[in-house]
Amino acid sequence: NAQEFTLKIQSSDAAGVPNFELEQEWAERIGTMTGGRVEVEMLPVNSIVEHAETQDAIAAGILDGHITDTSYFSGKDPAFGLIANPVGAWSAPSEMLRFVEYGGGKELMNSLLNPRGLQFIGAVTPGLEAFVSSVPLDGVADLKGLKMRAPEGMVQQVFAAAGAAPVNIPQSEVFTSLDKKVIDAADATVFSTNQAMGLHDVAKHPVYPGFHSMPMLEVSINKTKWDSMPEDLQAILEMSVRDLAHDMEARLAMKDMEAVAAARKDGGVTIHNWSAEERAKFRQIATSQWEKVAARSEDAQKVYDTLVDYLKSQGMI
Amino acid sequence: MSDTPQHSPLPEPEEVQEQPLAVSGLLGRAITKTSSLFAFGFLVSMATLIYEILMRHVFNSPTLWAHETTTFICATGFVFGGLYCAARDKHIRVVILYDIVGPKMRKTLDIIISIVCMISSGFFAWAAWLMVQRGAFTPSGDIHLETTGSAFNAPYPGILKVFLLLILIVLTVQFFVQAVNYARTAPIMPAKTGTKD
Amino acid sequence: MFELQSLGIEYGTLAMFVLLLGFLLTGMPLAFVTLLIALIFTLGWFGPMAVPLITSRVYSFVSSFVFVSVPMFVLMAAILDRSGIARDLFDAMRLFGGRLKGGVAVQTIFVAVILAAMSGIIGGEIVLLGLLALPQMLRQGYDKNLAIGVVCAGGSLGTMVPPSIVLIIYGLTANVSIGDLFTSAFIPGFMLAAFYVAYVLFRSYTGKNIAPPPQTEKIPSAEKIRLLKGLFLPILVVFCVLGSIYGGIASVTEASAVGVAGVIASTILRREFSLPMLKAAALQTLSTCGMIVWIGIGASALVGVFNLMGGIKFVSSLITGISDDPTIIILFMMLILFVLGMFLDWVGIALLTMPIFVPIVKDLGFDPVWFGVLFAMNMQVSFLSPPFGPAAFYLKSVAPPDISLGDIFRSLFPFICLQILAVAILIIFPGITGR
Ligand code: NA
Numbered sequence: 001n002a003q004e005f006t007l008k009i010q011s012s013d014a015a016g017v018p019n020f021e022l023e024q025e026w027a028e029r030i031g032t033m034t035g036g037r038v039e040v041e042m043l044p045v046n047s048i049v050e051h052a053e054t055q056d057a058i059a060a061g062i063l064d065g066h067i068t069d070t071s072y073f074s075g076k077d078p079a080f081g082l083i084a085n086p087v088g089a090w091s092a093p094s095e096m097l098r099f100v101e102y103g104g105g106k107e108l109m110n111s112l113l114n115p116r117g118l119q120f121i122g123a124v125t126p127g128l129e130a131f132v133s134s135v136p137l138d139g140v141a142d143l144k145g146l147k148m149r150a151p152e153g154m155v156q157q158v159f160a161a162a163g164a165a166p167v168n169i170p171q172s173e174v175f176t177s178l179d180k181k182v183i184d185a186a187d188a189t190v191f192s193t194n195q196a197m198g199l200h201d202v203a204k205h206p207v208y209p210g211f212h213s214m215p216m217l218e219v220s221i222n223k224t225k226w227d228s229m230p231e232d233l234q235a236i237l238e239m240s241v242r243d244l245a246h247d248m249e250a251r252l253a254m255k256d257m258e259a260v261a262a263a264r265k266d267g268g269v270t271i272h273n274w275s276a277e278e279r280a281k282f283r284q285i286a287t288s289q290w291e292k293v294a295a296r297s298e299d300a301q302k303v304y305d306t307l308v309d310y311l312k313s314q315g316m317i
Numbered sequence: 318m319s320d321t322p323q324h325s326p327l328p329e330p331e332e333v334q335e336q337p338l339a340v341s342g343l344l345g346r347a348i349t350k351t352s353s354l355f356a357f358g359f360l361v362s363m364a365t366l367i368y369e370i371l372m373r374h375v376f377n378s379p380t381l382w383a384h385e386t387t388t389f390i391c392a393t394g395f396v397f398g399g400l401y402c403a404a405r406d407k408h409i410r411v412v413i414l415y416d417i418v419g420p421k422m423r424k425t426l427d428i429i430i431s432i433v434c435m436i437s438s439g440f441f442a443w444a445a446w447l448m449v450q451r452g453a454f455t456p457s458g459d460i461h462l463e464t465t466g467s468a469f470n471a472p473y474p475g476i477l478k479v480f481l482l483l484i485l486i487v488l489t490v491q492f493f494v495q496a497v498n499y500a501r502t503a504p505i506m507p508a509k510t511g512t513k514d
Numbered sequence: 515m516f517e518l519q520s521l522g523i524e525y526g527t528l529a530m531f532v533l534l535l536g537f538l539l540t541g542m543p544l545a546f547v548t549l550l551i552a553l554i555f556t557l558g559w560f561g562p563m564a565v566p567l568i569t570s571r572v573y574s575f576v577s578s579f580v581f582v583s584v585p586m587f588v589l590m591a592a593i594l595d596r597s598g599i600a601r602d603l604f605d606a607m608r609l610f611g612g613r614l615k616g617g618v619a620v621q622t623i624f625v626a627v628i629l630a631a632m633s634g635i636i637g638g639e640i641v642l643l644g645l646l647a648l649p650q651m652l653r654q655g656y657d658k659n660l661a662i663g664v665v666c667a668g669g670s671l672g673t674m675v676p677p678s679i680v681l682i683i684y685g686l687t688a689n690v691s692i693g694d695l696f697t698s699a700f701i702p703g704f705m706l707a708a709f710y711v712a713y714v715l716f717r718s719y720t721g722k723n724i725a726p727p728p729q730t731e732k733i734p735s736a737e738k739i740r741l742l743k744g745l746f747l748p749i750l751v752v753f754c755v756l757g758s759i760y761g762g763i764a765s766v767t768e769a770s771a772v773g774v775a776g777v778i779a780s781t782i783l784r785r786e787f788s789l790p791m792l793k794a795a796a797l798q799t800l801s802t803c804g805m806i807v808w809i810g811i812g813a814s815a816l817v818g819v820f821n822l823m824g825g826i827k828f829v830s831s832l833i834t835g836i837s838d839d840p841t842i843i844i845l846f847m848m849l850i851l852f853v854l855g856m857f858l859d860w861v862g863i864a865l866l867t868m869p870i871f872v873p874i875v876k877d878l879g880f881d882p883v884w885f886g887v888l889f890a891m892n893m894q895v896s897f898l899s900p901p902f903g904p905a906a907f908y909l910k911s912v913a914p915p916d917i918s919l920g921d922i923f924r925s926l927f928p929f930i931c932l933q934i935l936a937v938a939i940l941i942i943f944p945g946i947t948g949r
């Protein structure tokens with residue numbers, strides 16, 4: 001039972017974040033499932049290269065793979081930004097995962113990644129992000145003039161279109177900027193992690209469940225390495241990622257609900273939940289931005305066409 | 318302490334030594350000439366940040382470009398600053414051994430250090446070229462400078478990668494020039510004290 | 515190619531340290547020493563195809579927004595240095611501290627704490643104090659070693675007194691509240707500053723020729739008012755920077771630009787402004803930042819290579835294998851931080867150790883917030899400890915040429931002891947963090 005493959009996979013999560021633990025457990029399960037033929041070493045964010053550089057590092061054979069937010073590569077091609085986070089398209093992880101597995105998403109990802117030397121294995125997601133805000137937000141109208149932090153990618157553009165004033169500050173300055181009211185709100189991550197990082201101590205009006213973003217985390221590895229693997233190992237990897245998606249969704253949702261319950265009990269934090277009507281309004285604004293992104297590159301147009309076809313076929317738009 | 322309460326005339330602002338190191342040759346002089354451009358960049362960065370604060374705080378309309386642009390300008394300054402220090406031998410060195418040995422050995426050390434630095438810079442320049450291939454071209458070979466991916470979406474990452482490549486090439490050549498010139502000059506007689514300055 | 519991989523990670527790590535030390539001593543520029551070791555191990559362990567790892571790290575390092583505050587602080591220092599503002603400030607400070615033996619050194623620490631509250635990163639403040647406070651203290655007859663120590667140790671407080679980029683990065687890694695980290699770091703930060711003050715006073719009153727004799731003659735009121743005027747502009751600049759941070763006008767990095775603008779405005783008000791002055795200041799910033807940033811670049815690249823070699827797994831097994839006693843594990847971590855501090859920049863240390871230490875600390879049941887403060891305190895030591903002591907390098911880049919690196923490191927020894935004392939106190943009395 002000799003070890004045949006070692007995979008060094010860098011995550012976009014930090015070592016102490018719950019998501020990283022889930023990914024480490026996934027790595028261990030692969031060892032068990034392959035009888036030790038594949039050994040996966042999970043590396044925390046920025047440990048080998050910076051988060052936006054993993055795609056190049058995998059292509060160069062420095063890393064073997066990554067579990068990362070695809071929108072980090074929006075600068076390489078806007079198509080990555082559109083497929084990673086088509087703001088407004090998904091209201092639950094299962095909807096996104098169905099598109100990836102069965103609606104053409106996987107083929108689309110591989111058509112983007114294969115020429116770059118990567119093989120897409122599957123997608124996972126931490127779930128619908130919660131919105132962090134220090135002012136009460138109950139609908140799209142409240143976004144007008146809101147000074148908020150948004151990361152690169154679609155999200156920033158959508159908020160700008162919704163009338164907010166996005167500020168491009170890095171994650172490392174989110175806390176102090178919220179605390180000192182330099183900004184009023186921020187696109188951070190899921191509720192439980194925001195809570196643990198103390199964001200709700202300084203911004204007491206979170207919107208949960210979130211309305212704005214559900215990032216797709218891709219699991220991909222070096223294509224040459226993938227092609228050199230026997231079919232059984234490929235199948236195990238694919239199936240394990242499908243299971244990781246379930247694991248991540250379920251366990252992070254549980255953590256979120258625990259955190260929400262704790263926040264409700266402690267008081268001091270007012271959780272806002274948008275009405276279906278307001279959510280639809282925001283979705284309307286978001287989808288109007290897809291076309292703009294699609295116009296930016298050939299591949300982005302391809303993503304747009306596939307996505308819209310799928311959503312139409314499902315009666316979702 | 319009789320001097321303290323009196324206003325003595327302001328000391329002449331100490332000019333930054335404009336003269337490049339002799340061993341850096343013509344290239345060193347060219348680098349020193351270019352330096353003002355990048356030094357000026359830091360002032361532009363400062364002004365950009367102040368502009369952003371004003372726009373956001375007074376006019377409630379933050380820009381989408383200020384932080385990206387500032388980061389980019391400073392990054393080019395940092396990269397060029399490394400070359401600038403190399404050309405003027407301003408990088409920090411620990412000179413314990415260097416000070417003990419005689420002038421001849423010191424000359425040998427200078428040559429070897431320059432050659433070793435040249436070889437590593439050469440490797441980095443080559444690696445930067447591999448990076449540029451992915452940062453400035455699409456897989457099909459078309460030129461596409463990597464952008465920031467934000468709403469502003471400037472091609473800063475692509476430009477910075479190309480810039481890093483250029484600077485590493487110049488750095489390699491600069492170390493080569495220094496190695497040649499160290500080999501040609503006579504050993505420096507009196508031992509320098511402390512860190513080279 | 516030489517097959518370094520056959521060394522195994524244990525001997526590989528050892529070889530790395532030995533080579534690092536060996537090359538440092540040859541007189542090779544520091545930044546290139548770490549880059550060279552990174553290159554040797556990349557080539558030897560993985561082959562030439564992995565070399566882009568190093569350039570990728572260089573690219574990422576220079577393009578991070580947090581470092582924007584470094585040139586701003588250096589620029590502030592370079593302009594102040596070329597104006598009369600700094601000298602007037604220190605003259606005015608004698609009004610308050612003049613009656614105390616060692617008063618100006620104490621006030622320098624006080625200024626350092628204020629600067630630390632204005633910035634989240636180190637580099638700029640040491641340059642600032644090195645250009646301003648050091649010549650003033652030397653001019654007034656302070657012991658050279660004490661003056662150097664005060665500048666380096668005080669100037670390093672930027673990452674101990676909130677806001678602190680070390681604590682922010684720790685918070686993001688450990689998934690703990692950055693607000694809690696800041697709150698908990700306040701008292702330990704002031705405690706450390708208080709240690710420095712106590713040490714300065716102790717030396718001034720017990721040693722000979724350590725500090726100038728205290729002022730005895732009375733200063734006439736007119737003179738006092740004239741001197742106090744010298745305080746006005748600097749206080750205004752400090753007020754603008756702190757006000758823009760704590761008043762919610764600017765983020766910490768942006769506030770550093772406010773400081774530069776304030777200082778430029780001050781020189782205009784004092785009729786000391788000129789374009790050649792500004793150009794010279796900007797050029798000095800380019801040179802100093804080139805030096806500071808490239809030292810960080812090398813360390814960051816080296817850690818990336820070490821992690822790829824399996825460093826994370828290795829260090830983590832090293833720690834968990836050492837003992838079952840949680841206290842010994844913590845002490846061992848402190849030892850690792852101390853040793854790494856001798857060879858690496860804090861960015862490299864944080865990158866390397868945080869992902870390893872945080873899960874272990876959580877598993878052992880320790881409070882991760884307390885450990886974050888302990889980590890930041892340890893980084894204080896790393897700034898000063900030889901042979902790789904960034905604070906010493908930053909000061910060296912602006913100190914008078916007759917002050918050698920050796921002089922600086924000798925001066926830092928007592929301050930390192932004080933920092934280690936502070937680390938020990940944090941371990942013995944974790945309650946100091948308020949947790
Ligand atoms: Na600080």
Ligand code: NA
Pocket residue numbers: 855856857858895896897898899900901902903904
């Ligand atoms: Na050190």
